[in-house]
Amino acid sequence: MIKPREEIVNIVPYIPGRPIEDVQREYGLEHVIKLASNENPLGTSEVVKKALIDYINGGINIYPDGNATNLKEKLSKKLNLQPNNFLITNGGDESLSLVAEAYLNPTDEVILSELTFPRYTDSSTIMGAKINVVPMKNLNYDLNAICENINSNTKLIWICNPNNPTGTLLTEKEITDFLDTVPEDILVIYDEAYIEFADSEDAPKNAYLLFQKYPNVLTVKTFSKIYGLAGLRVGYLTGQPEIIENINKVRGPFNCNVLGQIAAINALDDEDFLKKVYDNNIEGKKYLYKVFEELNISYTKSQTNHIFFEAPSMNSKTLFEKMQKKGVIIRPFPGNYVRVSIGTKDENEEFAKVLKEVIQEN
Template sequence: MKLRKTLQHIVPYSPGTLKEGAIKLASNENPLGPSPRAVARLKEMATTISLYPDAGVLRLRDAVAKKLGVERENLIFGNGSDEVLCLITGAYIEEGDNTVTSEHTFSEYTFATVLFGGKVKYAPMQDGRFDLENILALVDSRTKIVFLCNPNNPTGTSFGEGEFRAFMERIPSSVLVVSDEAYREYVERPDFPDTLRMIPKYPNLVVLRTFSKIYGLAGLRVGYGIGNREVIADFYKTKTPFNVNLLAQEAALAALEDEEFVKLSIENNRKGKEYLYREFDRLGLRYYPSDANFVCVHVGKDSMEVFKAIMELGVTIRPLRSFQLNEWIRVTVGTEEQNRKFVNCLEKVLEG
């Protein structure tokens, strides 16, 4: 069998290793676990798994539409936002087309593009932030999609509404702009773009959100896209039936109602970041103030070596060599106890 040309240089995703009993601060999961309401709903629904799920995800679509102030037709759900990205590129990318994004960002944009024969152009960052001027400079006649990660993974930085509106005014209307907002619920800056209100003016804007982060449902895989109904309709042409399983839909419905859990998660994250900032300052380490639930910190050593040494001490973090940030690591904000253990381990490793 001959592999498709477009797949010959793709390196399959390699999951990180986790030492038994180690604290995992590597994947930006919610350290408080899942929403308790979601857990209760899963227990109630356990005996229904012989049934196929709702192929249209109608109840969840309606609930999210009501919460966000949009219509059902403005939404598409996937097996995580990763799948939604592939639905988008599958709808629009043909061989020879390109997408534009930034260096040092989420690798799934590259995978979703190359999978369908496209090429990716990477714009330089400015101090760990997406530089929208640099993004615009790379757009050409074969550009189909621009991917923006806001806040950015792995740096945690973001851009504001004024900057984004100016960008949308200048980007060609034929280019789809995907604003990936997986960490939106953690953002506290007052001028963060209100992208949902921008969609009626900019039909070439699609926003991605997820239940994996603040709602604590990463293991169930529920992500979604919001956009102009005609654009969203295009993505349904690339979607398989039953792509969001029954338990995932039910858990997401329950989690969506659990506002108290969201508030607790935001407060834990705020306190955890403040603690990490103080400790990084004490250790003389440079970091990017984060609008997400993780912090990107410069450790001054090869990140893989730091990763291995910290893992031996019982904590797993994310080395950023694969993001071309060789001396940086990304640590998820954990519980108070987890954060303290991480700092103690990091200090030992850096002193060694």
């Protein structure tokens, strides 16, 4: 047998939310809704769809611009930065793995929180780094405990704000106080995949600029959530040019496909679509809070497009399976927690109806 690298032997491949077609096939259901992967329930902007169709009509036989020059220029103008402050990646996921590939050695330690995005663990483990998991406080990152865990081997700290899956937020002051404490030779990867959904006045603003004051910070952004482009895989990092250039060395030559680049350029300006998605999320959040309160279900207030709650009177895996059989896909987590993505009005109502049925039948 040919042996793979030792670091990957115990890695369990990432388990995404179950696809709708899978569940339809397994249970013979015609109608299934998926509220399991924090996707955009309003689909994709019409402006973006038109730009994609126009582009496809011209042919997709030519390799993409590997540097994603037009997208970087568009982002530079929009965010008042320089093109060399950006690295465009195949979704935010690739940003995470490229950072790990460029910076982590097997002797390094990384710090991350419990109950956060699992790709931080996997990207670090693949490089052989040691993982230090810090417990949460009230289902949020405990930044003091993270600082206390820093030692001479610490190379990188992963921060998700607002956090997936708990939906909790670290305020701007908490983040800057934390960054004031972290030594400059430790990379901080600040992932704000969900920040566009936050409605708290204390939410960090313009965190893509953090590197200007804190050169050891890289901010991760994605077009998969509020922009509705999860299927095309576009994300990016902002940071100081020297760090971006090092990460660029490990990037594949055409990592971001041409349609992803076209879609992202057009998605950035469609303010009407972004507002619709934001408003739908706020309405859906209010509605789901009410449902949980009526059912006496303990839930965590969210600054994202998903809500974390405790499975009522059964374990989270059982609740997941029972709801799935009735055509509603959600996501179970350890510790008897469940996460539901906020959907359209109809999807939220269907989720509430099926949740009530499952509780009654139990």
